[in-house]
Amino acid sequence: MKADRKPPTQPTTPNIKIPELLSPAGNWECAKAAVENGADAIYFGLEQFNARMRAQNITTAELPKLMAYLHLRGVKGYVTLNTLIFPQELTQAEQYLRTIIAAGVDAVIVQDIGICRLIRHLSPDFPIHASTQMTITSTAGIEFAKNLGCELVVLARECSIQEIEKIQKQLQEKQTSLPLEVFVHGALCVAYSGQCLTSEALGGRSANRGECAQACRMPYELIADGKLVDLGDKKYLLSPQDLAGLDVLPELVKAGVTSLKIEGRLKAPEYVANVTRVYRQALDRIITELDPPKSPLVRGTLNSELDPPKSPLVRGTLKSENLNLVPPLLRGVRGDQNVMKQDQKTNINKVGDSSDRYNLEMAFSRGLYTGWFEGINNQELVHARFGKKRGVYLGEVTRISQDKISIKLQAPIKPGDGVVFDNGHPEKQEEGGRIYAVETKGKETILTFGKRDINFRRIQVGDKLWKTSDPELDKQIRQTFSGENPQFQRPLNLEIHGELNQSLIVIATDELGNIVQVESAINLVEAHTKPLTTERLKEQLGRLGNTPFSLGNLTNHLTGELMLPVSELNRLRREIVTQLEELRQQPKRWQLNSNAKLSELLPTKKPSSLTNSNLIVLVRNIEQLQAALESGITTIYCEFENPKNYQTAVKIVRKFPNLQSPIPSPQSPKIFVAPPRITKPGENWILQQVRASEADGYLVRNYDQLEFFAEQVCIGDFSLNVANGLTADYLKNRYNLARLTASYDLNISQLEDLITSCPTDWFEVTIHQYMPMFHMEHCVFCAFLSEGTDYTNCDRPCEKYEVKLRDRVGTEHILQADAGCRNTVFNGKAQTGAEYVQRLIELGLRNFRMEFVNETPEQVSHIISLYRQLLQGEIKGSQLWRELQLQNQLGVTRGTIR
Incomplete structure (x- = not known):
């Protein structure tokens, strides 16, 4: 049965809620990687209508099984239906939605306005999340989504924390509210999601249909007033560094964000596990900092009723050890700098450490940066040196001899690690391989490679070296989600009641509010040697190793020194787990109107009144x-x-x-x-x-x-x-x-x-x-024709030059700015439908x-x-x-x- 949740006691830090951690899942293994590393929810696409059609994706037939698995583990599952839907697809979309709703999915993430209407027509209570593809950047956008029936809004990535706080304040003033979700980590699109027509214009593969061709990651030349601008090794003018919100996590929590979303449905399970783990632990450190002696936060609310002893992790227990590899002191490629520098932001709110950054960079990195969270800095957002994965920066080559290279090492390296040499031409084939041996001589580190693994004639002094592979880290990460037994467990709270010659009663409550009560088949008797003390009860009832649970708070209300056989305690523990698992796996029962018809929403056709x-x-x-x-x-x-x-x-x-x-x-x-x-x-x-x-x-x-x-x-x-x-x-x-x-x-x-x-x-x-391809907050004028960071100090090069971006095939695309200093790249060739x-x-x-x-x-x-x-x-x-x-x-x- 479901228990009525009591309101949580007031935390020491008022009005602060810990957000949900939302992880990507392109397939079953990714889903498991997210669950076992502490995700509160996952999002995934099915076979159709999702913005990552190149991902493997879950099948509709697997949906009920996946939802049962997620709910058993205390994790929510959101289906992405975040593309535009064409007229002939509406009937198919209707049946698709009925299947999703019936399967007990927790919400669907939607771009298309018409699909929001259709969902509400089919079900009055099924949750809709407004996708970032809806390009919502303001209070008016949130109200628009709310009027459509949305219950959560995923803001555009371009919103700063200051702007999020302003939106929250405006919503309060209007006495309205809607939970807000933001992307906190992953690939950062240079164009506003839902407003990028580049793939459509260049190759008929629309980003609004889940088929982005990533033209932003390609090299471009800058043409100003008809002349080529020499930018040195900067060619990737539209390729932002990857988003990493770890350093601003406390600010996001204080801004009242409800959900933190990790990008990556095209990524491997190791990426999902790695990044989820880093952010899970960071959020749990924030919980401890906000209210150290208190208990876990359940789904974003401080709940002092739950108090798992000796557990540093609040939403569950990570059974495997932390991944404590020696980290680099580096953060991300910044502006004109060719090496990365350590983040110097130090205050009591800092939650990330250098090992976190190492893990994130090894997961996937084109350079890590806070994106637009801290405002606009056009010199840092796009370093322009490469548009593909690099990893951890190791340093520059200082000497080359036979099968060895020397380097002033700036990050850890060991035999077996994979590296790539960067000579400033990432568009060409690059040299790389695995380290055979590592030797330190003074301030230099000598790296040895296997014979004929590297063509040393293609390597020069001054080339940059990146670590792209760490097999030891990969092995440790994979262990976090390998095997059948749960490794991330949710807290289970127990109350023990009983008196002499009566049954022992155990009341168990999980983090979702499910409650079960079990009774012993044997009466309690007087204890002569080993009474059921709190410690003994914890020892026996806390043996939850192969279950989704860990022992949280145990309250012992037994009267006197009493005893019950260990076998009976074990049976009670198994019965508790069985009953709770059955409760948790029951599908959500959303209302579904079987009589609702798509035709009831469609407009009436009328002949044109125009001649x-x-x-x-x-x-x-x-x-x-x-x-x-x-x-x-x-x-x-x-x-x-x-x-x-x-x-x-x-x-x-x-x-x-x-x-x-x-x-x-x-x-x-x-x-x-x-x-x-x-x-x-x-x-x-x-x-x-x-x-x-x-x-x-x-x-x-x-x-x-x-x-x-x-x-x-x-x-x-x-x-x-x-x-x-x-x-x-x-x-x-x-x-x-x-x-x-x-x-x-x-x-x-x-x-x-x-x-x-x-x-x-x-x-x-x-x-x-001329198709408006990229529409972006990133200002190319400011970034590459000035030393300024934004409109306040860029000296307005957009008013001085006519600028074009020349692509790899020689087409010169037109660049223009607008009143908000946002840039649009127009296709260099006009298109006609004549x-x-x-x-x-x-x-x-x-x-x-x-x-x-x-x-x-x-x-x-x-x-x-x-x-x-x-x-x-x-x-x-x-x-x-x-x-x-x-x-x-x-x-x-x-x-x-x-």
Whole structure:
């Protein structure tokens, strides 16, 4: 039976809750590695609809068994359904969700707005977690998720601790709340999750569909005003160091974060075990520091009812020894420095030590850094020297002789360890191998390799050496989750009652609040030699070695000196374990509406009420705006770096006489202006500047803007990720949007499905654009064209240079900054959907959009002229394609719509 939990007594540190530790699991072995090293929950994908489709993933058939295993061990299991769902997939997604809910999964992690709606339609109580793919960066975003029925929000990785605290304060002021989760460790995406279209643009593999091709980890050259900028060995301009929040863990706890998420569903079980273990022990040290004599925290609440004796680990007992290898005094590659330096942050809150860092670097490291947690530092986020795993930095080569190299060692090394030599060209094949012998001479260490293992002609003095493999560490880590017996155990509290000539009664409570009561089959008798003292009871009832439990607090209420045979005590102990295991493995019983139908949520189809096709043009400077007006365009969007210039743009449009246009228009032109794509706490001043333009309407990009511009005419932009009718209906009708821009993840078939599943008047489709690939907090201008760390001291190179990033095949991608100092990398080749326009017109679509980036006014006029002819049926899409191929020096591709 379930016991009613008593409220915990007040801890010495008020209002502090220890967050859940959430670990990744790409397969069963990873799940076990997480459980045995102290994870409170794991997240995993199934065969479909998850953002790590390259992972092995759990199968749907395995789901009930996995959930029973997790719940037995006191661990929650969350399924990732964190991709966009296309119209033809909705029926399949519905059945998929029914299976997940019925299996007793603890929550599902969701990106798609429509899927949130579908889940709530199927079940009123099944927990939804808003994925980081929803790009939530503010209080408005959290409220948006809450209105969808979400019970937890995973914030964007770009949120600093200060911003998290500000969000929490704003939520309190609004008397609303929602638990917050943050990524605390792992690969750091350079682009905002849910806003990266790079893989889609370059290879048709969308990150919003779980198929990221990791173009950010590739080398790029920096071109400023047409000239190559010499950055030395810095080539990986978009590859951030890996996130490591260990040093700021106390600050995250104090900020009230509910869940700490470790990235890594593509990683091996050794990685999962290693990283989980480090953060488990770090959190447990924080618990001890907050309330030393008190008991464990259960699922994030200080609970002084539980008091496991002699246990330094609060949420359970790690049976294997700590991994105490000698660590390096190094942290991460920083800015212009070629070696890593020790973190000097020392205060009473520091929880990580050098052995922790060693383990994390050996698990996987491109350099470890706190990411955006401590604010923006563009000099440190991206060191740009490599974009792949390195490990622990050992030092520079000082001498080379025969099969030996000498080095001034900065970290431990031993025979059997694997190393790689770094000569500044990670894109080429690098030399590496295993150490055969280690010898110390003075300040130098001499490393010997096996014969013919290394080509010493390819190694030079000054090359950097990295330890990439530590077999001894791997062996120790693997032992933490090998075998069948549980190694991480949860505390079990016992109360013992009984009197002479009566049964002995044991009441057992686990950390989840399950409670069982067992009675002895033999009455207690008077003890002549070995009475049942508290110590004796602990000895016999605490023999829980092969179970999920360890003995927590034992309270002895026996009256007098009494005795019971050891065999009966053993039976009671086994019965307690059996009953608790049965209780824990029972699946969660969520409500599931068997009568709910997907069709009840879908919008009603209506034929288009529009007759003429409308060509919409987005411009990015005043000159392009003038060219669009003179070409007779009557719907113009402006996206300028500086919102102050919108007032000028609006005045130009309002004063523009239609009679001056070579193509007379029956109506006055309308101007819509666009705020930046991301809005963070404290950035409403930007939105106020945008609204001060008093434009005809606004191109809204995020949840803050849906709220801020609610009283104005608004168009929903592509960044809202409208990929199905459920999402379209919610945004269109709840927020009274004039139109929606179809997601750029849709190909022509999926696009047809979308616009035919809803009233076609709802949509506009972008048919000409430079795909906005990376949208990122990382400022390339600041990082590589200044010595500054952020906008306060960078001297604004974004206003001085025209910058492009040249990739490995020679394409030069356009880089631009916005008012929030965020950067967008636009594909260097324009994409056209011209060949599908006639088909879309036949389906009833009337609003077609084209976007310009850096074209001259002459190019703008010419391209508009071609698309106008296309919409009027004067030329075919293939003719337009050929014309642009000949005339546009920047190049044009058929794009992602195909």
